[in-house]
Amino acid sequence: MSDVTLTNMLQRPYVLASIAMSLDGHIDDASDQRLVLSGPADLDRVDQVRAESDAILVGAETVRRDNPRLLVRSAERQRTRVAAGLPAQPTKVTLTRGGELDPASAFFSGDARRLIYAGSAAVPRLTGPDAPAIDATVIDAGDLPELRWLLADLAKRGVGRLLVEGGSSVHTAFLTAGLVDELHVVLAPLFVGDPAAPRFVTGGALPVGRLRPVEVRQLDDVVLVRYLLGVERG
Numbered sequence: 001m002s003d004v005t006l007t008n009m010l011q012r013p014y015v016l017a018s019i020a021m022s023l024d025g026h027i028d029d030a031s032d033q034r035l036v037l038s039g040p041a042d043l044d045r046v047d048q049v050r051a052e053s054d055a056i057l058v059g060a061e062t063v064r065r066d067n068p069r070l071l072v073r074s075a076e077r078q079r080t081r082v083a084a085g086l087p088a089q090p091t092k093v094t095l096t097r098g099g100e101l102d103p104a105s106a107f108f109s110g111d112a113r114r115l116i117y118a119g120s121a122a123v124p125r126l127t128g129p130d131a132p133a134i135d136a137t138v139i140d141a142g143d144l145p146e147l148r149w150l151l152a153d154l155a156k157r158g159v160g161r162l163l164v165e166g167g168s169s170v171h172t173a174f175l176t177a178g179l180v181d182e183l184h185v186v187l188a189p190l191f192v193g194d195p196a197a198p199r200f201v202t203g204g205a206l207p208v209g210r211l212r213p214v215e216v217r218q219l220d221d222v223v224l225v226r227y228l229l230g231v232e233r234g
Contacts, residue, residue: 012151013162017171018049018184020222021200026192027168034066037188039220044074049184051077053090053163055115055154058107059170060096068165069106091115091159095145095170099125103132115157117141117150147177168202176204183211183227186219 020037021027029035038046050056056070070092072078078088089112094101099122101107108114114136118126125131126138141150154162164174174180185200207229215226 012148012155012179013054013159014181015151015162015164015174015179016049016053016182016184017164017174017180018046018186019166019171019200020186020188022188022190022192024191024193025199026194026197027166027200028065028198029192030194030196035192037190038186038222041219042186042222042224045219045224047073047077049163050090051081053161054086054159055091055093055161056163056165057093057095057170058165059167060094060098060101061169062165062167063094063101063105063107065167067106069109070165071110071112087111087113089113090163091157093117093154093162095141095150096122097145098122101126101134103134108135113137115139115154117145117153119143119145147173147179151179168198168200172201172204172206175201175206178207180229183229185225185227187223187225189221 019027020042022037027037050070051072051074058068058070062068071089072081082088089110091113092107093115094107095117097119099118101116116126116134116136116138118138118141120140120143123138123140126134139153151162164170164180211227211229213225214228215224217224217226
């Protein structure tokens with residue numbers, strides 16, 4: 001039985017978390033310009049992982065800071081998805097407590113379905129008469145969005161495989177909740193050396209013990225390590 005089947009039995013998608021970071025654990029520097037850590041070979045790998053996913057999730061801070069498009073870039077991979085009866089693009093998902101999302105951001109570009117899980121107080125800001133025009137489904141996630149509820153809701157919407165791309169608070173939340181089944185870590189051969197720069201995780205009750213690597217691969221000058229964390233059962 002596959003891991004995806006097992007997680008479907010648990011009424012949640014299979015969750016794959018992906019991150020690129022420096023040797024000192026930073027995912028960006030503290031400047032206004034985004035620090036590109038991956039090279040062409042790894043970016044192509046990420047495109048394949050996106051193409052194999054039903055949805056891609058990032059936090060609202062990542063939408064604001066990095067302005068990611070969250071799209072499958074390869075036309076061939078898009079055609080493969082369509083041939084399999086899937087939309088050309090995975091669903092885009094974000095989480096926001098305050099609703100501070102720019103309708104001109106790249107999150108709203110392309111033809112992908114978009115889901116916004118918003119704190120209750122933010123819903124009027126996104127859907128009320130004075131709200132900016134956004135092409136997305138806004139879901140009231142309560143006062144403090146609960147990840148197990150969110151994953152169950154995504155499963156009801158047909159998401160069987162979820163790719164989580166960050167940022168720090170989102171990765172930390174999924175890991176501390178025990179909701180990551182697979183982890184892809186890409187190590188870039190550089191140090192950021194700035195304590196103010198964002199890190200991969202921000203602390204909390206992270207998984208204890210040694211993770212099980214199932215793949216190590218060099219891609220140009222970066223190294224991918226892939227871990228299986230096991231499927232939550234309960």
